[in-house]
Amino acid sequence: MKRIESTQNSLVKHWKKLVTTRKEREKSGEFIVEGFHLVEEALKNSDQIVQIIVREDVDLPLLWAIDEVEMVQVNEAVAKEIAETESSQGVFAHCKQRMATEIEMAGWRKVLLVDAVQDPGNIGTMIRTADAAGIDAVILGKGCADAFNPKTVRSAQGSHFHIPVVRGELLEWVENLQEDGVQVYGTSLEESVSYKDIEASDAFALIVGNEGSGISPQLLAKTDQNVIIPLLGQAESLNVAVATGILLYAFVR
Numbered sequence: 001m002k003r004i005e006s007t008q009n010s011l012v013k014h015w016k017k018l019v020t021t022r023k024e025r026e027k028s029g030e031f032i033v034e035g036f037h038l039v040e041e042a043l044k045n046s047d048q049i050v051q052i053i054v055r056e057d058v059d060l061p062l063l064w065a066i067d068e069v070e071m072v073q074v075n076e077a078v079a080k081e082i083a084e085t086e087s088s089q090g091v092f093a094h095c096k097q098r099m100a101t102e103i104e105m106a107g108w109r110k111v112l113l114v115d116a117v118q119d120p121g122n123i124g125t126m127i128r129t130a131d132a133a134g135i136d137a138v139i140l141g142k143g144c145a146d147a148f149n150p151k152t153v154r155s156a157q158g159s160h161f162h163i164p165v166v167r168g169e170l171l172e173w174v175e176n177l178q179e180d181g182v183q184v185y186g187t188s189l190e191e192s193v194s195y196k197d198i199e200a201s202d203a204f205a206l207i208v209g210n211e212g213s214g215i216s217p218q219l220l221a222k223t224d225q226n227v228i229i230p231l232l233g234q235a236e237s238l239n240v241a242v243a244t245g246i247l248l249y250a251f252v253r
Contacts, residue, residue: 035085036061039092049070058091060091079092110136115219137164178222185227186223
C-alpha cells in the first residue's frame with residue numbers, strides 16, 4: 001500500500017483542489033467522495049475509482065472488495081487537508097466522473113431537466129430522488145450548482161454511481177426529446193394544470209427550476225404542458241427538491 005505523509009505532495013494538492021474547486025473537477029473529470037457509505041457505493045462501480053484513501057488509524061470493513069483497487073494510506077494531517085466534513089471518518093475515494101455516450105443518451109426516455117437551481121443540497125437530493133424513481137438521467141442546465149460539489153455528492157448519497165448526471169443546454173435537450181416523441185412538462189403557476197391530471201408514462205421529461213424565479217420563459221415556451229402542485233395549506237411554496245419528488249413519482253409508470 002502506498003503511503004503519503006506530506007500535505008505538500010502533488011497528489012494531495014490535486015485531491016484538495018478536487019474537494020474545493022469546480023474548475024479542477026471539470027478539467028480533470030474527477031471528484032472525491034468521503035465516508036464509509038459513499039466509498040462503499042463507489043466500490044460497486046470500481047471502474048470509476050482511481051484510488052481509495054484511508055487514514056492510518058482507520059480499519060476498512062473486511063467484506064469490501066478492494067483487492068483490485070489502488071490503496072493509499074495517509075496520516076492525520078493529510079486526511080484533514082482533504083476532509084470536507086467536520087468529523088471525518090477518514091476514508092475517501094478519488095473517482096472518475098461517469099461519462100455518458102451518445103448511444104446511451106439516445107436511449108433516455110425518462111429525464112429530469114434542472115434549470116438554474118443553485119443549492120448543492122437540493123441538486124443532490126434531486127439526483128437521489130430521480131435515482132429512486134427509476135429516471136434514466138438528470139440534465140443540469142446553466143446556473144445549476146456543480147453535480148460533483150462535495151455537498152451535492154453527500155446529499156445524493158451514492159446516486160452519482162447509479163444514474164448519469166450531465167451538464168447540457170436545456171433548450172437543445174427539450175427539442176431533441178420532443179423529436180423522439182417524449183412529452184416535456186414544465187412547472188409553472190401560469191397556464192398550467194394540476195399534476196394529478198397528467199397520465200403516468202414510460203416516456204416523459206420534467207423541467208424544474210429555481211425556487212425564486214422559476215423556469216426561464218424560453219424553456220416554458222417550449223414545453224408540451226405545464227403543471228402545478230396545488231398548495232393545500234398556507235405555505236407559499238414547496239422546496240424544489242420536494243416538488244421534484246412529488247412530480248416524478250406521479251408521472252412515472
